[in-house]
Amino acid sequence: MRVFFGIEPDQPTALAIDDWRERQFSAAARPVPLANLHLTLAFGGELPLAAIDELCDRVDAWLSDEPPGAAQLLLDQTGFWPGNGIYWLGPSHWPDALDRQAGKLRQLLASAGARRDRQRFQPHITLFRRCEQAPPLPAQPPAIALQQREISLYESQRQREGVAYHVVAAWPLPQR
């Protein structure tokens, strides 16, 4: 099963992102479907079911021991990665606690057998994929609040129509 940890925006937030995106980039190609909008915390990749069970146990243990507070983010920055043509929305500033959350999840994934991700963590929500060049700067800069409610473990499934994600487990975090 192909898995990753992420933050699932609630429906009003996902709609606000989609709305803003539509107003700024009406002509751009390959928007990520509304239902797929998410912020990846840590990517695991393909893991056997037994490893995922164990992973969930370790998340349980971590969170009952020292739960991090939920992150409050302001999505106020866009970015473009030419390598994979991803155009994204993310926060320009975020709490260190979010880096620690992502770091801990990467560590738990690695101990479950996942390949270690050594890239710097850049919180982002992919808006468009396979852009050949950076889309024009948005006329109206984004300012969308994203309140984390939980840590979600997603299964990523390749389908004929494209990729689909399903939340297979979620851990609510203390709200500040």
Ligand code: ATP
């Ligand atoms: P597809 O790969 O089918 O085009 P996708 O990239 O959305 O779609 P996955 O590859 O399963 O689906 O990735 C799930 C999430 O994890 C996405 O947010 C993706 O950006 C992120 N991700 C995928 N591979 C990595 C990786 N090697 N390192 C960090 N994040 C990754």
Ligand code: MG
């Ligand atoms: Mg991918």
